[in-house]
Amino acid sequence: MSSSNKLAKAPSKPISQSLRLPRGPVSMADLDPSATPGYPGKGKADAAALTEALGPQVSDLQEMLYASGRSNPESAQRVLVVLQGMDTSGKGGVIRHAMGLVDPQGIDLTAFKAPTEEERKHDYLWRIRNALPGAGKIGIFDRSHYEDVLVVRVESIVPEDVWSKRYDEINAFEAELAAGGTRIVKCMLNVSSDEQKARLAERLEDPTKYWKYNPGDVDARKKWPAYMEAYEALLEKCNTDAAPWYVIPADRKWYRNWAVAELLRETLAGMPLSWPAAEFDVEVEKARVAAS
Amino acid sequence: MSSSNKLAKAPSKPISQSLRLPRGPVSMADLDPSATPGYPGKGKADAAALTEALGPQVSDLQEMLYASGRSNPESAQRVLVVLQGMDTSGKGGVIRHAMGLVDPQGIDLTAFKAPTEEERKHDYLWRIRNALPGAGKIGIFDRSHYEDVLVVRVESIVPEDVWSKRYDEINAFEAELAAGGTRIVKCMLNVSSDEQKARLAERLEDPTKYWKYNPGDVDARKKWPAYMEAYEALLEKCNTDAAPWYVIPADRKWYRNWAVAELLRETLAGMPLSWPAAEFDVEVEKARVAAS
Numbered sequence: 001m002s003s004s005n006k007l008a009k010a011p012s013k014p015i016s017q018s019l020r021l022p023r024g025p026v027s028m029a030d031l032d033p034s035a036t037p038g039y040p041g042k043g044k045a046d047a048a049a050l051t052e053a054l055g056p057q058v059s060d061l062q063e064m065l066y067a068s069g070r071s072n073p074e075s076a077q078r079v080l081v082v083l084q085g086m087d088t089s090g091k092g093g094v095i096r097h098a099m100g101l102v103d104p105q106g107i108d109l110t111a112f113k114a115p116t117e118e119e120r121k122h123d124y125l126w127r128i129r130n131a132l133p134g135a136g137k138i139g140i141f142d143r144s145h146y147e148d149v150l151v152v153r154v155e156s157i158v159p160e161d162v163w164s165k166r167y168d169e170i171n172a173f174e175a176e177l178a179a180g181g182t183r184i185v186k187c188m189l190n191v192s193s194d195e196q197k198a199r200l201a202e203r204l205e206d207p208t209k210y211w212k213y214n215p216g217d218v219d220a221r222k223k224w225p226a227y228m229e230a231y232e233a234l235l236e237k238c239n240t241d242a243a244p245w246y247v248i249p250a251d252r253k254w255y256r257n258w259a260v261a262e263l264l265r266e267t268l269a270g271m272p273l274s275w276p277a278a279e280f281d282v283e284v285e286k287a288r289v290a291a292s
Numbered sequence: 293m294s295s296s297n298k299l300a301k302a303p304s305k306p307i308s309q310s311l312r313l314p315r316g317p318v319s320m321a322d323l324d325p326s327a328t329p330g331y332p333g334k335g336k337a338d339a340a341a342l343t344e345a346l347g348p349q350v351s352d353l354q355e356m357l358y359a360s361g362r363s364n365p366e367s368a369q370r371v372l373v374v375l376q377g378m379d380t381s382g383k384g385g386v387i388r389h390a391m392g393l394v395d396p397q398g399i400d401l402t403a404f405k406a407p408t409e410e411e412r413k414h415d416y417l418w419r420i421r422n423a424l425p426g427a428g429k430i431g432i433f434d435r436s437h438y439e440d441v442l443v444v445r446v447e448s449i450v451p452e453d454v455w456s457k458r459y460d461e462i463n464a465f466e467a468e469l470a471a472g473g474t475r476i477v478k479c480m481l482n483v484s485s486d487e488q489k490a491r492l493a494e495r496l497e498d499p500t501k502y503w504k505y506n507p508g509d510v511d512a513r514k515k516w517p518a519y520m521e522a523y524e525a526l527l528e529k530c531n532t533d534a535a536p537w538y539v540i541p542a543d544r545k546w547y548r549n550w551a552v553a554e555l556l557r558e559t560l561a562g563m564p565l566s567w568p569a570a571e572f573d574v575e576v577e578k579a580r581v582a583a584s
Contacts, residue, residue: 067503067504070503071503092397095395095396095397096395096396096397099396100392100395100396102396103387103388103392104387104388104391104392104394104396104399104401104432105384105387105388105401105403105434107396109396109397111397140396142397197581197584200581201578201581201582204574204577204578204581207567207570208567210567210568210569210570210574211359211362211363211567211568212359213570213572213577215572215577215580218577218580218581218584221584222584275499275500275502275503276502276503277502278499278502278505280505280507282496282502285496285505285507285510286493286496288507288510289489289492289493289496289510290493292489292510292513292514
């Protein structure tokens with residue numbers, strides 16, 4: 001569409017700065033789920049167009065990332081987007097609308113459920129390591145190893161002396177990934193308790209949304225304060241320079257989708273990407289093609 | 293965009309009828325790679341918009357397919373899109389532009405390369421079975437088991453008495469999948485030898501495309517007649533009602549992308565999809581949410 005370039009406005013400062021959680025103690029009560037930091041448009045009306053307008057640049061950068069992965073699999077860069085948030089916060093919506101801007105060939109998507117019997121036989125990071133993005137790929141984790149300090153902590157699935165060590169283990173794991181060339185973008189989709197209630201009620205009003213409703217969501221909802229405490233702990237303890245946390249206000253779906261798309265665009269734009277050199281003699285190959 | 297509905301024109305007859313290969317002997321020489329059967333627009337100028345205009349319907353249907361897969365994993369329907377074609381025919385372009393219309397969560401994409409050591413220890417269909425789409429998913433095969441009667445036949449990687457039995461084996465395998473609820477859409481992207489030559493030359497003129505060029509492509513190109521013979525055999529022998537072959541003219545990229553997107557839309561629209569019923573008492577849950 002000819003309007004795309006006009007619409008591809010950049011925020012006045014990098015979105016990573018607007019959304020980056022400051023180091024130190026975190027209080028969820030201080031983080032506004034309905035804010036729209038860095039949003040360069042007018043509001044809901046232009047958000048879908050602004051998000052779609054990011055598509056061409058995201059797509060071009062992703063192709064360069066993919067190309068470099070193909071030509072040099074060992075040292076290749078990768079991106080890992082980690083999506084966490086309470087039920088209804090919109091992890092699926094972000095994947096559909098923001099990650100949907102990317103060529104499916106460039107994505108390694110994993111949705112982590114309750115661990116299987118096989119997964120439970122291993123360390124909690126085993127299945128995470130198995131799902132890491134390949135060379136030149138953008139990995140997307142719909143839930144992640146952070147569930148091992150969220151539901152696992154709230155429901156006491158392992159004793160405190162086990163889960164309390166995991167923050168340091170996770171930091172060491174993520175530092176290792178970052179050192180190996182993976183850009184880690186951790187997004188906490190911050191939905192309010194009131195908005196969650198409205199979204200759950202909406203699913204029960206609409207037969208085309210029944211499949212998204214799970215009675216267990218209400219049980220988790222009843223433990224909201226314990227979950228917020230668990231989020232505060234992980235946001236404080238695992239907010240490192242190698243793998244920073246971004247808190248995305250998620251009460252406005254249109255803002256949430258735009259913000260994650262812009263964060264992905266900015267991440268890709270900040271990587272030292274270049275087109276791989278030819279691994280063959282270009283003139284020789286031109287002659288071979290011409291003669292074929 | 294408000295223009296989408298206006299642009300979402302349907303072809304005058306189902307695209308599956310325009311592209312379905314008739315039963316019987318096949319001559320590649322009779323199939324025009326630059327034709328545009330069933331295209332409802334003016335040409336290249338409106339093709340990207342016509343393709344994008346399919347997005348909302350494809351997306352809605354895919355969500356219903358996905359929902360039914362979530363609620364009934366055992367009996368769920370699935371779709372399997374098989375993409376075959378000579379180098380440069382545009383398998384990657386189709387995935388980017390046509391399959392890119394679909395929510396990444398709904399896709400199971402596999403690109404088959406030369407078999408690994410592990411894969412070679414098993415029957416040729418072993419890795420194919422491992423990559424079949426999950427419940428409610430759209431599987432995409434970038435190359436497939438048809439390589440086992442293409443490169444394997446042309447390069448005599450196994451003896452003729454082995455590969456010649458595979459056509460029947462493949463038909464039996466695909467009939468089994470179809471009976472189990474998988475809609476199989478096999479697309480042969482038909483690029484001409486001249487157009488392939490032009491595309492290879494183009495890659496050598498543009499440093500941002502060097503990574504797509506492989507000197508081995510010229511070696512395969514020199515065996516063009518043998519590949520066409522192998523395609524004729526599989527198009528004739530494996531063109532079944534359970535798993536029909538569609539030959540997509542692929543010299544015009546804009547037509548190719550639109551045609552596969554429309555074929556996917558039509559396939560989804562022809563499936564008996566419905567939103568799953570609630571597996572809980574809706575009124576009880578409304579009260580639980582209200583009280584939470």
